[in-house]
Amino acid sequence: MAEFFDAFYEKFLPDDVRIMSWCPTADLLLLVSPEDTISLYRTHPKASKIWSLKTVTRSIIKLVTWCPNGKEVVIGYEDGSVNRVNAAYHSPELVPCWTPNSDDLSPAPVTSLVWIHFEFTKKHMNIEGFDADAFDLESALPQLSQKVPAEPIPLIPTMKKRKIQLPLKPTQSVEKQTLLFIGNAKGQIQIILNGIFPIGSVNIHEDKLDPIVLNISVPDDISSVQVLTKSGKKDNNFVLHVVDINILEKMKEQILSISKIQTELNYLLDYTTLNLSVLERHHESYCKRTMKIATKAADYMEQENDQANAMPEVELTGTLAIGSVTENLRPYFEEFLTTQNIKIIDANVTFSYQNSLRLICEHILPACERMQLELSKLMGYSLWTQRYGDFLETDSVQSSIDHFSDLIARLHEFASDLNHLATTFQAFIKWITMITIKVSDDDSSVEAQNESSLCEDPELVLEFLNKDFIKDSLSEYFVPQTPKKANAETLSDLLTKAKQSYYKMLKKPSDTLSEQIVVTSKVFFVLKGILLDQQPRDNVISITTVSALNQSQNER
Structure with a gap:
């Protein structure tokens, strides 16, 4: 009589389970519910949920698989996309891993995911008296700030500040590299290095068969890939493809050298994009706060005189010129621009000014300079045409360097203009505070109100009233101008152009490898008798007999 293993633990889960996957290195279990909620459980000593994540995509989850190191999971969807999740995060996020071509009107669902090791040991030459780190320029640069940038103070006091998290800095890990194979229902296979970089693709599509990838198998030497497909047009017809991917082994050193730089560049791009978004929110904050001063002045002027065309900048310019306040503006100073309100406005606006400058000087510019350094390494590779000629073009790398140089130059211009704006604003605040004090002082004489010492920097105050009181002199750095001005692109547009140039530059390695990955046999x-659409899984679990064998046995 057969003996059964004893169940050592039992736990009733709150949700049904549609997909489950065990971690290859730890006692972790990933579960997917029918509602596509992903949950990670630790199973020892008893099952306990670590985190739960609801996918934001509308597409249905088809497959999940673990990275060989047991730290990451990839999720394949019905729309053909694949996301990556770092299981080590306490609050995990879905990160795009592969997205189908936007031109494809009917993307195929993911049908197979295989993630394997891609080992490589680089040979180190020990030359007596030679310091391998002597030319390491990165060590001479200041450390990139890991301090989370401050968000602007909310305009409405009851609103909470947005919580942001800097991207995780890539570590100089000695862990093995990996290859992720993604198969879909159109017979297409994508090869992703480390779950991040697309380095090649295979298309085994045939119109007469319309193959659906069921299973991908990779031997230890990674010289070839066996792909089992099922015909989408003929029931029970299968094809076993052998794909030669020996080029990946042959070009392994070049692939990994470029991917190492690409890892750093991707991190720096994410870091810059996040900090630039915070910079844009600070700009929006101080613009709204300064313009609110003008809006309130216009409201008070219209209350005093319905027929008047409210022009607060003109009224305040007159006040600056003669040193006295008109009757139209007196309630404005008495009720709204109190010394307490001025202090609050000053503190909030100055907070955004200072943090904007800090973002540029401590976060964005250092990241851009490091990107220039990494791109210069790729430039060196591109000049080594014998080894990297098939992977990098010098002109393409130079184009990326030029785009980031334009962004850096524009950031320096913005920092200079913002610093000057902060100076004019402080002169305005100092003057407006003195006006408020004079208005609120009932015992002050007319002579006291007309004292020349009332405004110490009239030129700076006048500049603020003309350029930033009802306008936004820095809008050209954040809002596209109409008509477009020469050399006045927004920071966001410049970063987008730099990204596009960068992605175009690194598309060549994938194209080069894809051309040399071919199907060698079928x-x-x-x-017969196996209907996959009636099976609980899309993969063929085992094959015990085939029709040709049955036919030969029957003939005997």
Whole structure:
């Protein structure tokens, strides 16, 4: 009589389970519910949920698989996309891993995911008296700030500040590299290095068969890939493809050298994009606060005189010129621009000014300079045409360097203009505070109100009233101008152009490798009696017999 293993633990889960996957290195279990909620459980000593994540995509989850190191999971969807999740995060996020071509009107669902090791040991030459780190320029640069940038103070006091998290800095890990194979229902296979970089693709599509990738198998030497497909047009017709991917092994050192730089560049791009978004929110904050001063002045002027065309900048310019306040503006100073309100406005606006400058000087510019350094390494590779000529073009790398140089130059211009704006604003605040004090002082004489010492920097105050009181002199750095001005692109547009140039530059390695990945053989066969659409899984679990064998036995 057969003996059964004893169940050592039992736990009733709150949700049904549609997909489950065990971590290859730890006692972790990933579960997917029918509602596509992903949950990670630790199973020892008892099952306990670590985190739960609801996917934001509308597409249905088809497959999940673990990275060989047990730290990451990839999720394949019905729309053909694949996301990556770092299981080590307490609050995990979905990160795009692969997205189908936007031109494809009917993307195929993911049908197979295989993630394997891609080992490589680089040979180190020990030359006596030579310091390998002597030319390491990165060590001479200041450390990139890991301090989370401050968000602007909310305009409405009851609103909470947005919580942001800097991207995780890539570590100089000695862990093995990996290859992720993604198969879909159109017979297409994508090869992703480390779950991040697309380095090649295979298309085994045939119109007469319309193959659906069922299973991908990779041997230890990674010289070839066996792909089992099922015909989408003929029931029970299967094809076993053998794909030669020996080029990946042959070009392994070049692939990994470029991917190492690409890892750093991707991190720096994410870091810059996040900090630039915070910079844009600070700009929006101080603009709204300064313009609110003008809006309130216009409201008070219209209350005093309905027929008047409210022009607060003109009224305040007159006040600056003669040193006295008109009757139209007196309630404005008495009720709204109190010394307490001025202090609050000053503190909030100055907070955004200072943090904007800090973002540029401590976060964005250092990241851009490091990107220039990494791109210069790729430039060096591109000049080594014998080894990297098939992967990098010098002109393409130079184009990326030029785009980031334009962004850096524009950031320096913005920092200079913002610093000057902060100076004019402080002169305005100092003057407006003195006006408020004079208005609120009932015992002050007319002579006291007309004292020349009332405004110490009239030129700076006048400049603020003309350029930033009802306008936004820095809008050209954040809002596209109409008509477009020469050399006045927004920071966001410049970063987008730099990204596009960068992605275009690194598309060549994938194209080069894809051209040399070919199908070397095919084996057609029929499996009678097996209807995959009636099976609980899309993969063929085992094959015990084929029709040709049955036919030969019957003939005997």
